[in-house]
Amino acid sequence: MLIAAACCCSGAAAAATDIHAYTEDVPPLNYLDGGSIKGYSTEVLRLVAKEAGLSLDIDALPWLRAYAKVEETPDTLLYTIVRTPEREQQFLWVGPIGPRRIYLYRLAARDDIRIASQNDLQRYHNGALAGSAAANQLAAQGLQSGSALDIGRSDATNLKKLQLGRLDLVAMLDWAMAWQLRLQREPGKSVTPALLLDGKREYWFALNRKTPPERIRRLQDALNRIRADGRLQAIRRHYRSD
Structure with a gap:
């Protein structure tokens, strides 16, 4: 009974999350450190989600698994990814978040x-x-x-x-x-x-194509705000000096 209840609670929590993000281990953009997912792009994503008023979970997976997961699953996001013509129609895009x-x-x-x-x-x-x-x-x-x-x-x-x-x-x-x-x-x-x-190329966030347009707009607007007020550049300076 306790296990069943825990599973139900876990499912409810997952359903309540607005965005489930997936990434890989590529420092300093995104990387695992003591069980936590850190890095430039991770900090930017967390700040953008908070600014947009959206809840966020992040998991690290091998790149091909993360890529397939976001292609197939609504309310998911993939980072850090280069936006290319070949990928253009596979995702919806928020960015850019940095040069490559x-x-x-x-x-x-x-x-x-x-x-x-x-x-x-x-x-x-x-x-x-x-x-x-x-x-x-x-x-x-x-x-x-x-x-x-x-x-x-x-x-x-x-x-x-x-x-x-x-x-x-x-x-x-x-x-x-x-x-x-x-x-x-x-x-x-x-x-x-x-x-x-x-x-x-530049780096972007890529979202599943079933993501509601309003959510894409909120994320892009939030990113634009943190770029305009200097918070994006402050995160960047923490990881590199140029």
Whole structure:
């Protein structure tokens, strides 16, 4: 009886939640820390929901499961996601919430590295995160794994290889590079962008297409307000200095 009652209460609580958000572990945008979901985008979402007067729950799942869950389930939201033409009709959108830029970085002291075009990358040992958009882009440009392209298991590992001289260049999201340097207590000027690989997109919140239009409007209006009064920029400064 107690179990049944608990389940009923749990179901009622879930039904009362306006938005159930799903995300993945990609610091510093969204990440798990001691069982809590934190990060830039998480803070922004919580503030936007509060400003809009909407209740919110957040769970972390592997990306493909989170993506499918939001596509299939009303009153759900996916973050942090890049808005692309291929995804446009799959969701309803609130944003943008921040820029998305992927650079190839070099050590600031390595002024011998000169890149006039992406063709020059063949002359260097480049690192990228396994399965990342940057790794796929570099491979598509003809960089061969094991020679001009080194695939690493984490951003932290790739940065360490760069610092040790085992890589000449490392591809990384600018948010991630700022975060890794902060974790290592390294000065931000110890590395510098050598080439912009991708800077055309921005990050958004994506909602299930059955979300009521009024709810989308309330979320977008709330985001516009926190951008206009500086609260969005204040959250951003907590995670990066630029």
